Amino acid sequence: MDVSKILAEMQKAMRRAGERILQAHDVLAEAKTDRRNVVTEYDRAVQELLIRLLGEAVPGARFFCEENDRHDDLGAEDLFIIDPIDGTMNFVHGFHHSCVSVAYSRRGRIEAGAVYNPYVNEMFTAIRGGGAFLNGRPIHVTDAPLSETVICFGSAPYNPELTGETFRLAQRAYETGLDVRREGSAALDLCSVAAGRAGIYFELRLSLWDYAAGSLIVEEAGGRCLRVDGSALPFDAGRPSVLAGSKSCVEAFLELAGKS
Numbered sequence: 001m002d003v004s005k006i007l008a009e010m011q012k013a014m015r016r017a018g019e020r021i022l023q024a025h026d027v028l029a030e031a032k033t034d035r036r037n038v039v040t041e042y043d044r045a046v047q048e049l050l051i052r053l054l055g056e057a058v059p060g061a062r063f064f065c066e067e068n069d070r071h072d073d074l075g076a077e078d079l080f081i082i083d084p085i086d087g088t089m090n091f092v093h094g095f096h097h098s099c100v101s102v103a104y105s106r107r108g109r110i111e112a113g114a115v116y117n118p119y120v121n122e123m124f125t126a127i128r129g130g131g132a133f134l135n136g137r138p139i140h141v142t143d144a145p146l147s148e149t150v151i152c153f154g155s156a157p158y159n160p161e162l163t164g165e166t167f168r169l170a171q172r173a174y175e176t177g178l179d180v181r182r183e184g185s186a187a188l189d190l191c192s193v194a195a196g197r198a199g200i201y202f203e204l205r206l207s208l209w210d211y212a213a214g215s216l217i218v219e220e221a222g223g224r225c226l227r228v229d230g231s232a233l234p235f236d237a238g239r240p241s242v243l244a245g246s247k248s249c250v251e252a253f254l255e256l257a258g259k260s
């Protein structure tokens, strides 16, 4: 099936998922691995809805998802990488800043990505080689220097051993840029970079479902998406650091990160 048709099906399914998120009530958090890593019945229900709708749209498709250990083969012919609710902590505490993130990969290469924030009805999309869009309008990373931008970061909350380094980098970023934001959704942070709202985003550990769609959107918006040491981002089940931004902002960040 043509990738643009698949992206259209993704968006249709994600809007349905967004309706479920907006209708949520009495949200109860269950701890997954520790008190910061939580899941709700809505994360699981939204994931099941997406698997059903995308499975009907692309028969035989496989899935690599955050919940329920649904981790099919990453090299599959047709694969959807799903984070049903990215920003679950925000969702549980009523911050209204969470999203649905879906990437489509064919034989181990991400070909399309979409990130949908139902609270503000923002749909970010990209097809490899075709540019990045917000609600159908082209978006680009900023051309401002890092010093003139707002910087987003994530606290890698499930990895307390990374807290010291995270906040060391965040302090340096704060001193260099205009200000910092910790908004609570990696996928939306990546889209903020793609839309030129933030100069960079970094986080010292993420999973593929957090960054698969957003990283393509950043690259298609003219940006870079790498590890924090400047090496290429892997497409596997490892949990790398992620750094995204314009070429100049990424270079400036790598320089400041290297300083002791």
Ligand code: IPD
Pocket: 066, 083, 085, 086, 087, 088, 089, 154, 155, 156, 157, 158, 183, 184, 185, 186, 187, 203, 205, 206, 207, 210
């Ligand atoms: C989390 C969010 C958060 C980031 C974490 C992610 P989840 O995803 O993106 O901003 O700091 O590293 O795991 O658990 O809400 O889907």
Ligand code: CA
Pocket: 066, 083, 085, 086, 087, 186, 209, 210
């Ligand atoms: Ca996530």
